[in-house]
Amino acid sequence: MASDMNADTDNPIAIRPCVKGDEAALALVGQATFLEAFAGILDGADVIAHCQRQHNVELYRDWLSLPAMRLWLAEATPGGAPVGYLALSPASLPVADPRQDDLEIKRIYLLHRFQGQRVGQRLMQAAIDQARAAGAGRVLLGVYAENHDALAFYTRCGFAQLGRRTFRVGRTDYQDVILGITL
Numbered sequence: 001m002a003s004d005m006n007a008d009t010d011n012p013i014a015i016r017p018c019v020k021g022d023e024a025a026l027a028l029v030g031q032a033t034f035l036e037a038f039a040g041i042l043d044g045a046d047v048i049a050h051c052q053r054q055h056n057v058e059l060y061r062d063w064l065s066l067p068a069m070r071l072w073l074a075e076a077t078p079g080g081a082p083v084g085y086l087a088l089s090p091a092s093l094p095v096a097d098p099r100q101d102d103l104e105i106k107r108i109y110l111l112h113r114f115q116g117q118r119v120g121q122r123l124m125q126a127a128i129d130q131a132r133a134a135g136a137g138r139v140l141l142g143v144y145a146e147n148h149d150a151l152a153f154y155t156r157c158g159f160a161q162l163g164r165r166t167f168r169v170g171r172t173d174y175q176d177v178i179l180g181i182t183l
Contacts, residue, residue, distance in 0.1 A: 009094035013119045018071035020097030023060035033109035046170025072126050074119050084110030086123040093140050093178050095162050101133045105141040124157050138182050145175040154179050
């Protein structure tokens with residue numbers, strides 16, 4: 001993918017690498033997209049508690065300070081309102097054959113209104129390009145097993161199932177599918 005990830009007439013969403021100061025935008029998108037995706041599926045109190053722990057400004061501030069973490073922000077144009085993001089990190093998923101050079105898409109979130117406009121593909125391409133440049137041999141990710149739209153997207157991107165894990169939100173365990181793509 002070209003290094004210029006700015007918006008164009010076909011796709012009015014700009015994608016750029018995150019910088020210090022983007023933590024509030026990342027937290028907002030994380031909370032909004034998690035709520036949007038799981039309201040009516042997960043217990044409401046569990047969603048709120050999860051967002052307070054996993055999508056708070058301090059977490060994203062910490063991530064932005066880690067040299068091994070890379071984040072990209074998708075912003076609507078004009079105006080620059082945050083609508084999505086992707087986080088790439090060293091892998092920590094439980095796979096049968098972990099590799100030193102694995103990287104993990106920790107999160108890829110995009111508000112529903114902006115899905116189907118190739119924004120997810122552009123975020124994914126930025127991460128794959130970064131992973132290749134870093135010498136990664138494989139990129140992994142975990143996704144809720146019942147998120148059929150996300151599973152279809154990842155399949156279109158070339159990911160294949162490598163395993164499963166249990167993911168806890170609040171007091172309830174859910175099943176995630178672990179996917180990977182060899183670079």
